[in-house]
Amino acid sequence: MAKIDIFDTTLRDGEQSAGINLNTQEKLEIARQLEKFGVSIIEAGFPASSPGDFNAVQQIANTVKNSVVTGLARSIKSDIETSWEALRGGVQPHLHTFIATSPIHMQYKLNKTPEQVIEIAVESVKLARKYFPLVQWSAEDATRSDKDFLVRIINEVIKAGATTINIPDTVGYATPIEYGALFRYLSENVTGIEKVKLSAHCHDDLGLAVSNTLAAIENGATQVEGTINGIGERAGNAALEEVAVALHIRSDYYQAESGIVLKETKRTSQLVSKLTGVVIQPNKAVVGKNAFAHESGIHQDGMLKNPETYEIITPELIGDVATELVLGKHSGRHAFFSRAVQMGFQLSDEKLNAAFTAFKKLADRKKEISDEDLFVLLTDQQVSSGEVEVYELEELVINYENNVPTASITVKMPTGESTTAKGNGSGAVEAIFNTLEKLVNGEVRILDYRVSSVSKGRDALGEAVINLSYNGATSSGRNASQDVLKASARAYINAVNRQLMNAHFKERVAVIQ
Numbered sequence: 001m002a003k004i005d006i007f008d009t010t011l012r013d014g015e016q017s018a019g020i021n022l023n024t025q026e027k028l029e030i031a032r033q034l035e036k037f038g039v040s041i042i043e044a045g046f047p048a049s050s051p052g053d054f055n056a057v058q059q060i061a062n063t064v065k066n067s068v069v070t071g072l073a074r075s076i077k078s079d080i081e082t083s084w085e086a087l088r089g090g091v092q093p094h095l096h097t098f099i100a101t102s103p104i105h106m107q108y109k110l111n112k113t114p115e116q117v118i119e120i121a122v123e124s125v126k127l128a129r130k131y132f133p134l135v136q137w138s139a140e141d142a143t144r145s146d147k148d149f150l151v152r153i154i155n156e157v158i159k160a161g162a163t164t165i166n167i168p169d170t171v172g173y174a175t176p177i178e179y180g181a182l183f184r185y186l187s188e189n190v191t192g193i194e195k196v197k198l199s200a201h202c203h204d205d206l207g208l209a210v211s212n213t214l215a216a217i218e219n220g221a222t223q224v225e226g227t228i229n230g231i232g233e234r235a236g237n238a239a240l241e242e243v244a245v246a247l248h249i250r251s252d253y254y255q256a257e258s259g260i261v262l263k264e265t266k267r268t269s270q271l272v273s274k275l276t277g278v279v280i281q282p283n284k285a286v287v288g289k290n291a292f293a294h295e296s297g298i299h300q301d302g303m304l305k306n307p308e309t310y311e312i313i314t315p316e317l318i319g320d321v322a323t324e325l326v327l328g329k330h331s332g333r334h335a336f337f338s339r340a341v342q343m344g345f346q347l348s349d350e351k352l353n354a355a356f357t358a359f360k361k362l363a364d365r366k367k368e369i370s371d372e373d374l375f376v377l378l379t380d381q382q383v384s385s386g387e388v389e390v391y392e393l394e395e396l397v398i399n400y401e402n403n404v405p406t407a408s409i410t411v412k413m414p415t416g417e418s419t420t421a422k423g424n425g426s427g428a429v430e431a432i433f434n435t436l437e438k439l440v441n442g443e444v445r446i447l448d449y450r451v452s453s454v455s456k457g458r459d460a461l462g463e464a465v466i467n468l469s470y471n472g473a474t475s476s477g478r479n480a481s482q483d484v485l486k487a488s489a490r491a492y493i494n495a496v497n498r499q500l501m502n503a504h505f506k507e508r509v510a511v512i513q
């Protein structure tokens with residue numbers, strides 16, 4: 001069996017996609033889960049892009065012990081040096097640097113000749129190796145590059161000290177046979193390729209990201225990159241859980257193993273979905289909520305006689321197991337704590353106690369507390385930073401005055417005093433948003449908003465996720481409550497608070513790679 005290293009870029013390529021902004025606590029929580037999931041490398045961010053990214057990468061590098069932590073840097077001295085400061089605390093400091101190699105990118109974006117591009121790549125790898133034991137170099141837009149130019153530049157960066165060579169299909173243009181052939185060509189023509197890791201990085205613009213990734217593995221890739229749930233720029237990246245499960249189920253064919261702890265798949269997927277606010281389509285392979293549901297009568301009949309008639313993956317394989325024990329009003333502290341541990345949470349005593357208080361409050365109003373409810377409740381405690389909220393909802397009253405939905409909202413202001421405002425709209429939610437806009441002292445545009453049920457039943461928690469622009473900068477927020485109007489108001493305030501607490505998001509440098 002060949003060993004394929006899994007390189008996760010959920011926190012870099014995934015996080016930079018539209019509408020996602022994770023705070024440091026949330027990134028740390030995802031990184032811890034990725035470590036449990038068994039990924040070889042975690043790309044934690046782009047340290048030079050903003051102080052917030054720097055801080056998150058540094059904390060992740062200092063915390064994670066069983067996965068290598070890396071950060072992205074352009075071929076710029078200050079990017080590489082800033083990255084070193086962020087990553088030096090890691091167990092094996094690793095840097096990911098890149099430059100574009102396609103004619104269109106070199107000419108229009110970089111305005112450089114191919115010779116100049118080789119020179120810059122070599123210089124940046126040499127500089128990176130002064131600090132980092134592990135340096136990955138990527139040929140941005142590799143699949144639209146001249147393949148003999150790729151051979152030339154890769155020869156040079158390997159000589160300069162690169163330890164991994166990544167061949168990204170940056171724009172999601174390649175087909176599996178072409179992409180596989182490129183890996184074969186590089187394996188056969190690059191000097192010293194056997195001494196370095198060869199990596200695939202695919203985007204899903206044509207729906208081929210996972211297929212291309214697997215084609216690369218068949219043709220010599222020893223590392224593959226992607227994100228959880230396939231999130232990312234545009235149509236997203238290769239979904240790592242799909243790659244890992246394909247390698248496992250078809251190990252007879254691929255003869256490769258990823259080291260991924262498959263029973264952590266469901267939890268990893270749910271955590272990323274919850275914290276990023278990116279919902280998983282129900283029919284998504286491996287982790288979609290219908291991935292194991294059999295509707296047709298013929299299938300159901302076959303499944304009852306022998307599950308293997310129609311089931312190639314079991315829910316147990318990916319850790320999708322419902323627990324029999326349901327917690328409720330009479331469940332004590334001990335039952336609650338042990339379930340939290342069983343569900344994979346490691347919370348401080350202080351956070352466990354706060355979660356237990358929230359649980360008791362919910363149990364007073366909801367008969368059965370499901371694992372989904374607990375997941376929301378415990379995750380919220382886990383990622384709460386303990387920072388003081390900038391704005392805080394104190395009271396929300398909705399009336400239908402002469403049939404017009406009217407909201408009266410009291411908010412604790414940044415100054416500490418309470419302020420009340422009133423406003424209306426054509427619906428209750430609009431009335432709330434209109435009123436809150438008066439209170440938060442800025443111009444707000446709603447870009448996306450949705451409410452979904454966390455578990456089943458009429459007393460289920462409703463989770464509101466909102467994406468808005470506040471004084472010109474986009475931000476997202478979320479909140480779960482039995483009262484969806486309150487959840488919506490709190491999600492709105494959460495988004496505004498995040499933007500105020502992370503003002504540097506505005507100056508963040510964007511890269512596509």
Ligand SMILES: [Zn+2]
Pocket residue numbers: 013168170201203237512513
């Ligand atoms: Zn990418």
